[in-house]
Amino acid sequence: MNAVPRVVRNDWSTVTVPDLAGWRPTRTVSVIIPAYRCQETLDLTLASLSRQTYPAELLEVVVADDGSEPALRLPPLRPARTTLVRVEQGWGRANALAWGVRHSTGEILHWLDADMVVYPDHVAAQVRWQHVLPYAVTLGYKRFVDAAEHGPWPAPEVVDDAWRRGVPEGLFGGAAGEPHSYVERYITQTDQLRTADHLAFRIHVGATAALTRDLYEAAAGFDTGLRLGEDTEFGYRLAQAGAVFVPEPAARAWHLGRTQVMKARAQVARYNQAFFADRIPYPRHTRTSGGTVWTVPLAEVVVPVGDEPLERVRAATDAVLHGTDLDVRVNLLGPWDKLEDGRVSPIADPHLDLRLIAATYRGEPRVRLVTEPVDAFPAPFLLDLPPAHRLAPDTLRHLVELADHHQVGLVRAGEVALWRTAAVRRAEQVRAPGEALRDVVTAVWGSRDETPAAVGITPDDEGAPVAAGRRKRPLPSTVEVGGVRSLARATMVVGRLTARQLRVRLIRRR
Structure with a gap:
């Protein structure tokens, strides 16, 4: 059986079809x-x-x-x-x-x-x-x-x-x-x-x-x-x-x-706009009005929960939900079928964090609890987001813009990866046994690497709870000054912060 041709993006010119004359x-x-x-x-x-x-x-x-x-x-x-x-x-x-x-x-x-x-x-x-x-x-x-x-x-x-x-x-x-x-x-x-x-x-x-x-x-x-x-x-x-x-x-x-x-262009366009906006995330301007939860989101975000603590999963998930692009759906991938209703000590529950995560997002329409890997179709993108990474508010939008501007099927930033659904589905049709999906996506759509910092991705060093249930909070070292009038007030605040930092250091030395 002949191998399926690998068309790059939509450039079909590499495919040879039979002439109509004499073709059987x-x-x-x-x-x-x-x-x-x-x-x-x-x-x-x-x-x-x-x-x-x-x-x-x-x-x-x-x-x-x-x-x-x-x-x-x-x-x-x-x-x-x-x-x-x-x-x-x-x-x-x-x-x-x-x-x-x-x-x-x-x-x-x-x-x-x-x-x-x-x-x-x-x-x-x-x-x-x-x-x-x-x-x-x-x-x-x-x-x-x-x-x-x-x-x-x-x-x-x-x-x-x-x-x-x-x-x-x-x-x-x-x-x-x-x-x-x-x-x-x-x-x-x-x-x-x-x-x-x-x-x-x-x-x-x-x-x-x-x-x-x-x-x-x-x-x-x-x-x-x-x-x-x-x-x-x-x-x-x-x-x-x-x-x-x-x-x-x-x-x-x-x-x-x-x-x-042709007969009623304006009326047809007006009728279609609402239906298209709900089902087709592109062009992006079609979703500038109306709701923020659509039948087909721009991106399916997958956060593998594993045995991560509630705090870390929540930090990663909330960073996505509160981003500048709300057109997303977060899929928390974990063993949710382990959560049973049998008698168990609430505090000593062996699946305590899993249960707390489920309870946290029970009423959030943009979050799903899934037990199997997610197929993004028909959403145009899937974002693999390990919970130890936190996105800046505009990170997802920036990643999508990079993918579209450079017309690539994959954008990688460290362990975070944005996959174009069209490229993944194309790759699955032409992929040889044992061939890495990443390599085939690159072959049919191209890929691009970015440093995490360049796209606003930072490691979550505070994700896990600390001793006595208290969370470490860094002391602010800078203060934004809104204008000349606030300069004196800012100076006072900086002075108080400096004194507080000094006291903290003395206590730690003891």
Whole structure:
């Protein structure tokens, strides 16, 4: 079996895919079409799919009727292996897509909306990537045509004839159609997405894309509760699952009419903002208003409790919770299953500190008690934080900014490590037996080392309780002076501190 190619970040240029001419595919493909009250355009979509160059025995089409009345029907012109299923629970495009996937069998999944007329090579052009790169998400190209400009839509037989004669460009009188401007502009600006950063998932919009079923499941499928923006949200989770996004200009199509976003951009953006902010931590400015506890945090912080005392764990945890970036969730990793309700002396409890830690954070919504290693997905970062280290208020934010600015998958500062979820998931797909995860993450995303002091990480020398239950507290040696008026007062305070320090030293010498 050939090794899985190692794509660095989103630079897919190192991957070689077969030419369309003479290629012999081997993997089965399911084209999933969510459809609602669109019989006329669905007929055209299926007519175009009936002439695909992809082998018919490897291609199935599943149309998910999202509750149309009257119910949709399959037209005569359609691929041989076409199934019509009616959604029986829930509604919306995301739900219909998930329903269609559930009733499909292909190794590769290909989304297609019911108002698309695709060129004969459309399916083959996209899914050849998944034949060699299992974590590729391919994106087709489309041109928008409007019935008001080009007259009534052609009959399915006209589409079939144009495909048979090999003249798909002439289907709408030779019109060029309108490009998906934002998408194609972003693709151009990022050298066909090869230089795209961690925000490349935002390109996962529109009506045509393909990916493996394994990647679909690794990203947990569509969020069936979303009514709009499901493609962007799923694109975000695909990115966290290690996907590389590949634009495929050979996968051409016509889009019949303008999209809902084109017709009502401001209203759609306003609707999506609340849902995106809760589920997608990027871009960061989307979370400048609203709550501080989100369904998907920016970072999962893992603090291994072990046999550490309450004071040390609390110092490390509270430093995170009180930081300048509140968009976190702290996972206290420990043997919490050892805490039982049997009779035990409260003071002599063999698991006393463990019990006290659990009681301390029982009501804190941003803290979880976990017994198994944490998978950060779908959060974009995981911070490994040994409890003997304390973060400055802006340390986590600084680490994330370093990771994003340098586009690396790992930032290490001594024993503290910030892991990018997308890099870890990518590494797990290409990792050889016995290969260190850190090395593979570095290979596919890069890594960066910082000194702890440079990012505000200090050792916790006070974490453990001292004799007689009292905690050592360092005497302050400096006093901030707020201005000229406070200079005299500051001088008095410094004098009192100096005298106090002197008395302490005399007592210790005795």
